[in-house]
Amino acid sequence: MDLGILAQQVFNGVMLGVIYAMIAVGFSLFFGVLDVIKFSHGDVVTVGAFSSLGAVGIAGGLVALPPLLALGAGIAAAVAIGGLVGSLIGRFLILPLRQAPAVNLLLATLMAGTVLREAIRLGVPNGGNPKPFPALLPAGSIRIGSFSVGYDSIIILCAGLALVLATHLLISRSRMGLAIRAVAQDGEVARLAGVDFQRVVLGTFALGSALAAFAGCMLGLYYREINFNMGVLLGVIGFASAVVGGLGSLLGPIIGGFLFAGVQTLVVVVLPFSSAYKDVIAFAAVIVLIGLFPTGLIAERQSERV
């Protein structure tokens, strides 16, 4: 096999891994603070992509912005709207239902995702069809032999890695992160210690959702096309990555995200003629891994109290 093509595939795999990890981190954050799975998370990715597209379009229509400013507007809109949607879902759906059986909550958030998706499909003009995403990053590419990679891809990759790292630092070093970890460990004791429970929970939802919305923006910039139902598969992949990696820690979903992307890439590289099966094999791997490690690769630290 040509080394250049191999390098290309590896680069694609790393890119996918970063995007999956960014989505998966959200799942792990929400699970940490409230022990819930928020399934509308995949559609928050779509919301992020569409709001940045909308912001770029509107801003570009009013004044002729240079691409970099337009990009800034797009990212700001994605992060703001994504975070807002995430904390609204947290406030009006997840907090009221957190005592309900797990199935009810799963179903409720899945339905909230459907509402978001349908709202985009019906609310955006011609929303049922794929939308082109403008190229806002500098063009040009680096070539080494048969391996070529665009500057835009490198920028996206670095931004993603930086954000994941920043989230990790935020959780492990900052005061807000301390509050989040306290709530995750024991909500009631955290409350006794003076942590504003609701604010921390909603803040966590905003943080996780903003990350997902940024991932949506990145996807748009990378693939140059967004679609109203792209969130469904991404949501499940993010969830799968988080669960396979282990919901208890922040490192777990990152490992899981890269693992999922790794399996997909491996199938494409090793079995180029049956690359259509990449999702089949990746999900089969998920099922096998869950069967082997029922609470993820980095197991949750918990003992059952009877």
Added chain:
Amino acid sequence: MSSFPTSAPSLSFMMRLQRFPRAVAAITVLVLLGGGALLIHSDSQVKVLGMLAAFLLVFALADRSAAGREIAAICGDYSRFSNALAMIAAVAIAIIFSGEHYTLLMLSTVALFATACIGLNIQLAFAGIVNFAGAAFFVIGSYTAGVLTSFPGLPTIAILAIGGLVTGALGLVLLLPVLRTRGHYAALVTMAFGLLLRTFLEVNDTLGGPQGMKIKGFSIFGIDFSRTNSIGPWDVSFYFPYAILSIVLFALAFTFASRLESSWIGVALDAVRSDETAASVFGLSIVRWKAVAFLLGNAIIGVAGAVYGMMNGFVTPNGAGLGESLLLLSIVVLGGLGNMWGAIVAAGIIIVLPEKLQAIQEYRLLIFAMLVLCILLFRPLGILPRPIRDFSRISDGREEGL
């Protein structure tokens, strides 16, 4: 208390109700089924909305008033009578509309989806296993029927049985991860399986790829269901035999599940669901009962899927999507976990309404999602919550010694 005197007439009304319990049960069942049939049959949107409003009104009355609760209790006491009557009434409805393709198609679809939901109920409401791949197992049943009907000479009734067996057997693949995991983790396993299956069916050409495959119709005693257009001197729609078959299938699944529920197996499953640790202390094998419920549930879903595929004449991978599985699960939760009458009411609402209200066709997913959200927020036990096991009602009859 000013309300004291006003409650006296309703008390005597209730006593009058109790004097003719069978009549009360019969009238309730007939009114409900008749209403459902009119809903399925009516073609004007105003009528459909009117029916819906009437249903909500009656339902709210029955839910809030003492007399309504008493009627519900009477129907519960005479459940065998009510169920038998409901089955006869459903067949009668199919006979009345025997010439109407569309009405019969709706009727059979509701019955088959409700049957699949009984399978899901056994898993979710009895044993507490979350299955987000209901539609995938449904489609496995259809594909099995599609493959097997291409071999001539195999009796189709055997194909139904094999469809159930194959679906149950494929469920075995998931058994280990499902048994080892709980809650959210188990949900992921089934969800991943559904996506896996759908993608597999789409990219695999031997089973027809994205176009899916054709399925030959059901035939028994030399009658090919899909070519039937008359029975004796009467002209009937070719959906008529399928409607009868679906109703019979639902009745069988219903009887099976309610027998299961009231037997010691049902008690064991309830114990396993509500507290695994306590159940295992009492010597119940968690693994065994969860496995039984999961495989049985999938087998029932598979049989329903096989009949559905034969009725439609084709099956596509799209049917295995997450959205379809959610639809099935919504029916279960909307109807009330573990209540099989609830399953048929909810199936009726969720399947028939969007078909009838063409004006909202474009918005139907949105409205459907919001409806489920409202139910989950404001009536989390579903339209008809599962009644608590009430052994006192057994003992006031023959078995005083209990």
